Amino acid sequence: MDHKNSLQFPEDVEISKPAKHLISAFLTSRESRLGTNGVGEIKSHAFFNKLDKNWTWETIRSCVPPVVPDISCDTDTSNFDDIDDDRSMEETFPVPKAYAGNHLPFIGFTFTREYSFIKDAKQSGKEMPVIHDELDSVKVNGGMGRHERPAKNKGNVAGGEEYSALELLLQQEKKLRAETEQKLGVMKGSLEAMKKEEDALKSDIMDYERKIAKANLEIDKASRKYKNENERHRQATERLAMLEVQLQQQQNAAKQATESKRQRDSEKMISLERQLTDVNERLQSETESYNKYKKMYSDLLQRFNQVDTSYTELQGKHADIMAVKMKLEKNISNLTAALDKEKSSQSTVSDQIQELQERNAKLEVEINRIKAQETETRQEKEMLLQSKFSMEKSLANTELELKTYQHKYEEEHRAHQETVSRHKDDKRKTLMSNEDSNRNLIREMQLKIDYEKSVRQSAEDAKLSMEKKKNELIVDLDQVRSQSSKLGQDLKALMVENQTLKQHIEEEVSKRSHAQSELKAHLQEITVVRIAEKQSSKEIETLKDERRNTEQRINALKTEVKKLEKANAELREQLEDEQNFYGLYKTQVREQKEEIEDMNKQMEELETDLKNTREERDRITATLQLTLTKADSQQLLRKIAEDQLAELQHEKEVLDIELSHERQENNKKESALQKLESENRVLSGEIETLNQNSVELDSKLRKQSEEMTKLQESRAHESINEELRELRKALQSERLFKVQAVDKLAEVMQRKEFSQKDKGRKVSSMELKKREKECRKLQQELTQEKTKFNALVDKNARELSELNATLYEESKVRTRIQLELDARESELEQLRQKLITSDTISVSSGNDLDSLNDSAVSEHLAGWLAIPARNKGKFTWKKQYIVVSSKKILFYETDHENAIPTLVIDIDKLAHVRAVSQGDVHRASPKDIPRIFQMLYYTDGETAIKPREDNQQPQPGVLSHKGHDFLDIHYRTPTTCCHMKFHKEHWEKGEEFVGYCKVNKDAQSAKELLLQANTAEEQKKWIQRMSKRVNKSRLSGYYPFSMYCIDELPPCALVVLLTAVSMVDASLSSETTSRALCPRLPAESLSGRIRRSAVAIQIQ
Known part of the structure; x- marks a missing residue:
């Protein structure tokens, strides 16, 4: 398939550039195909980065694909275009007539030129028998080559010459034997020296590892130990150099020896060099780990400095806050004794809170430090143990190899002595025989010796491998035992830590209860102050009532004055009529002069009474003004007290917020403590007593957290209700003030109308101006009161919204913590079930395994x-x-x-x-x-x-x-x-x-x-x-019982339900039995409950 040249994309379908690149990258040769270097290439392709981020590589199988084609079966190819076949003329070649055998199946083997490994093996295999042949020639044919002449000329040479030749052969053999023994002694001495050096190196390495562990545990003494370890490292390098010099000397000595010994020595040297390289690599790894720990120490120092700076900043801020607080306390010192007591109590509470904060911070720092030390020591212990066990395994293997080589050497020495003795005996026997027979016998002997050597070598190799496996298993056993002992020690340490943590928790609980009792005392003092405020407000209301009574009396006097003025006007009209009829009724006037004089006297008395009433009115107005000024001063004092109370409430809210923050931090610490306890449970899973203790602790902590949350919610609700009551009281007082101002305005307007109606009396312009000024003042006061009232309403609304927001956030945090707690409880339950199943599986037989698994799954x-x-x-x-x-x-x-x-x-x-x-x-x-x-x-x-x-606010x-x-x-x-x-x-x-x-x-x-x-x-x-x-x-x-409304139940369920209820009502005579059946229902019949609204019953 030629995709590079023949791959084309259709023009009628829009395909993005990343998609084209992805298709072309998949349809290429194996060397340049996408994904040859791993799955990371495919995941990091631009096509997958631009797709929808609702799925990830872990959830791609569970997500719905964007396009799902319609497929009828597994072999449906309707979504692919059919490509027309190339109907061009195919090129045909004539079949050759010569026989090639292409139709026959291939029977045979294929070969490649990659035979370097086999070649090397063959060469090494060839060199070994050559060396053995040379040794045999040295051992057996060493004397025969020199004494071929006397064998040929045995007829001409006398027996004395033969005897001298044999003596020469014996002396040469003795020399060879002495040389080999000397060489063996030298090699043994070198081996012992190497062993001693190895032991010294191992002891040095152990000392080095111990000192590294001590340096990790004691970070303060790291600099001194660093110098000591540098010196030891230099000593180790010097020893390594000495070892290399000794190795070179041994190599030079081995070159002067025979070829067989050279080969053995070279093999031993290679093994020693490997050991040296291993030691060097370990030293390098340990130096690297030491450098890493040094870097960690510097990082920890930097973090500690940062924490110190942040702590100093916090102390500065704390000092500023305390200065501001002292200023506020000085400003509020002019208030009543109750407020002073409240402030002193608040200051003590804040001091206790600060002490608690400092204690919590110290505890957190200590916990983090202990955790870091524990993790570091555990990692280092595991690394050191692994290196120790690997060294022990290698040591055991080398000791085994040494023993086998010594055993081989002893056996070969014995075989050599036996062959020499046999050779001497054969020589004595066969000196008189022919050369051909001697050679045949020697060949047969050599064949037998080779066969026996091969059999013995295979047996020794098998024995060596079995001993190696045995030593490795022993080392693994020691490792497992040491790990189990360490785990037991860790368990004991964790138990001790758990007890200390329990003690700390009990101390914190006692401190918290003490703080709560103090808070309750402060709340009681606040209630006393509020009661005093209520009494003062009641006194103000009594003064207002007295003011109303005086105003009512003034109004009554005003009505009486008006009546008197009307009577005076009528009398004057009568006087005018009488003057008109004076001429007509002179006689009557004379008679009535006395009556007129009497009337004048009455008028004078009335005028004196009027004057007295006016004087009383002026006195009453003066007293009214005094009372008004007193009321205004009381209102000002009340406003000042309210402002001070608002400031105190603000401080109280700040303290409450700080307390809530501290409670959140305490909750976080409690969650951290719970995590530590869960880790302790996992580690001590086999111990049931510890599990029970931890469960009891969890239940106590949950109860305390629930009580704390209930207390917080109840306090928040109480504070909100109290604020609402205060706002309602302020509203009522403002409404009263508003009504009073309106009444005053109405009275002023009535006075104006009365002055206009009064034709006899004319009001002066000065009085009018005064009244207008009073009206303006009253209107200004009204507007000021309205603005204050609106500002108060807005402020209270804002505070209410902020309180609702904080309430929502705290409830959200609480629910989240509760959800996390439930999740951790379920995980703990799973772990407990696994532990129980594992314990029961270890005890129970094979037939009970299925039932145990089924029970665990059902749980x-x-x-x-x-x-x-x-x-x-x-x-x-x-x-x-x-x-x-x-x-x-x-x-x-x-x-x-x-x-x-x-x-x-x-x-x-x-x-x-x-x-x-x-x-x-x-x-x-x-x-x-x-x-x-x-x-x-x-x-x-x-x-x-x-x-x-937010939208679900209470409707007005x-x-x-x-x-x-x-x-x-x-x-x-x-x-x-x-x-x-x-x-x-x-x-x-x-x-x-x-x-x-x-x-x-x-x-x-x-x-x-x-x-x-x-x-x-x-x-x-x-x-x-x-x-x-x-x-x-x-x-x-x-x-x-599931609650249903009758209108929502299906008709078949209603029929069944009504029949059941009628049967129950017919059979049950007393209300106690019906309530025993349905404990959630009130004390009434079931049928009546159903016919009213809803029923609590379960339909199965």
């Missing part, structure tokens, strides 16, 4: 399922990895380790698991219904990370009470929810006027969840296993 259940996704348009499913433990059901988005679950459901709160029908899931396709099943559970056993609902004018939503209505309007109307006074007085909502409560207390399996068989398996869990929870004493 733990995990797999991929799909849940409905929250999409507006389509009904889609979302994959979830679900793990079912003995206590909880965990929903994960991935199956990776250390993943956080998105949803956790308590198995105790699980009510029912059943298969669904088409009516239950009308939006799903009919093919998927055999794979879908339903799970019913209570919402109080659900923990999940919920999104923030809506009161929520016991699940009901109440609206203020002023006319006849239709009602929603439960169709009920009540007076608002019942709610304001806190009376019990309505029960809990039956529509919303059941929907909030129970939920259902649809799950889709991959196959129908998996769905049946999940239903079977989950229903077993439901039955187990019932047997444990908890009887869950």
Whole structure:
């Protein structure tokens, strides 16, 4: 296939450049093909980098491909274009007539020129028998070559000459023997020297390793030990140089020896050189590791300096904050004694918090340092142990080889002596025989000796290999024993650390309880201050009431003055009439003069009374002004006190935030402690007592964390409620001020109208101007009060939104921690099950293994399922990895380790698991219904990370009470929810006027969840296993009932339910039996409960 020239891409289909490059890179020769250097080339290609990032290389098999072609079968090629065959004339060649044998099958072998290894082996094999032949010639034929003449001329030479020749041969053999013995002694001495040097090197290496371990443990003394180790390294290099010199000397001595000894010595030298190279490599690796540790030490020093600088900065900031705090305390020192006490208590609390922070920081630093030291020491111990065991193995092998070589040498020496003695005997016997017979005998003897040597060598090789294996197994056994002893020591150390950690935790708990008690005392003092504030507000209200009473009296006096003025006007009119009729009634006037004088006297008395009333009015106005000034001063004092209270509340909020941060840090430390405890459990998995202690500790810590979270939530709710009450009080006071200002304006306007109506009296322009100025002042005060009121409302709204945000974040953190805790609990349960199964497997027989595995699998259940996704348009499913433990059901988005679950459901709160029908899931396709099943559970056993609902704020004018939503209505309007109307006074007085909502409560207390399996068989398996869990929870004493609304039940279920209820009502006479059947229902009959709103019963 010529892809370089014939590969073409169609023009009618758009293909990206990375895709073209990928196809052409795959369709090339083997040398330049994509992926020859590994899978990393394919993963890093531009085509895969530009694709959708919803999948990764680990999840590519579980993701849906973007394009799925329609394929009818495995051999469907409809998606490929048919290429027309090349119908050009094929070139044919004539068949040759000569016989070539191409039709015959190939029978034979192929050969290559790569035979260098075999060649070398053959050469080395050839050299060995040559050396042995030469040795044999030295041993056997050494004298025969020299005495061939006397053998030929035996008839002419006398017996004395033969005897002298034999004596010469004996002397030569003795010389050879002495030389070989000398050479053997020299070699033995060199071997002993080499052994001593090896022992010295090993001892040096052990000392070096010990000192490295000490240097790792004691970082402060690293510089001194570094010098010592440099000196030792120099000494080691000097010793290595000496060893190399000795090696060269031994090589020179070996060159002067015979060829056989040279070969043996060369082999020994090669082995020694290998050992030396190994030692050098180990030294280099150890020096590299030492340099690495040195770098680590410098990095740690840098980090320590950074931490020091950050600590100094924090101290500076802390000093600035303390200075600001002192200034604030000086400014607030003019307040009441109760506020001073509160400040002193807050300062003590802050000091305690700072001490706790410093202690926590120190503990964290110590924990991190101990962890780092532990990890470093463990790694170094493992490396040193591995090197030690490898050295022991190599030492055992070398000792074995030495023993075998010595044994071989002794055997060869004995064989040599035997052959010499035999040779002498044969010579004495065969001196008189022919040369041909002697040669034949010598050849036969040599053949026998060679055969015996080969057999003996093979047996010795087998023995050597078996001894090597034995030594290696012994070394492995020692290694395993040492590791087990070290693990026991580590276990004891971990137990001691666990006890110390428990003590620290108890101390922290006691400190926390002490801090909580102090906080409670501070809260009580704050309540006392607030009670005093309430009393002052009550006194202000009494003063206001007195002011109202005085105003009412003034108004009554004003009405009386008006009446008197009217009477005066009438009298004057009568006087004018009488003057008109004076002329007519002179006689009557005279008679009535006395009456007129009397009337004048009365008028004078009335005028004096008027003057007195005016004086009293002026006095009352003066007293009113004084009271008003007093009220204004009290309002100013009240505003100042409120501002100071606001500042104190702000400081309190800051302290609360700091406390929450510290609590979060404490929670983090508690989570870290829990992780350490889990590691301790894993290490001490075989010890059941430690497991029980750790479980009890976990339960105590969880209870304490739950109590802390409940306390925090209750405090947050109490603070919010108190702030709302204060805001409502401020609103009422502002409304009162507003009403008073409006009343004042109305009075001023009434005065103006009265002055205009009064024709007799004319008001001066100065009084009008004064009144207008008063009106303007009042209007300005009104606008100021309105702006202040609006600013207060905005400020309180902002604070409310911030408090809601912090509440949401804290609840989110709490749920996340709870989810992580549940995940870790499930992992712990899995590990415990594995430990139990491993222990039981080691004890139980082979037939019980299957039952044990089945029980372990039934206890733990995990797999991929799909849940409905929250999409507006389509009904889609979302994959979830679900793990079912003995206590909880965990929903994960991935199956990776250390993943956080998105949803956790308590198995105790699980009510029912059943298969669904088409009516239950009308939006799903009919093919998927055999794979879908339903799970019913209570919402109080659900923990999940919920999104923030900012839009769901309380609507204005809506009161929520016991699940009901109440609206203020002023006319006849239709009602929603439960169709009920009540007076608002019942709610304001806190009376019990309505029960809990039956529509919303059941929907909030129970939920259902649809799950889709991959196959129908998996769905049946999940239903079977989950229903077993439901039955187990019932047997444990908890009887869950799934809540349904009757309108939502199918008709067949309603018929069954009503028949069952009628039978129960007919058979049960007392209410106690019905309540025993359904403990969640109130004290009323089941049928009545069903006919009203909802029923709590499980339909199976």
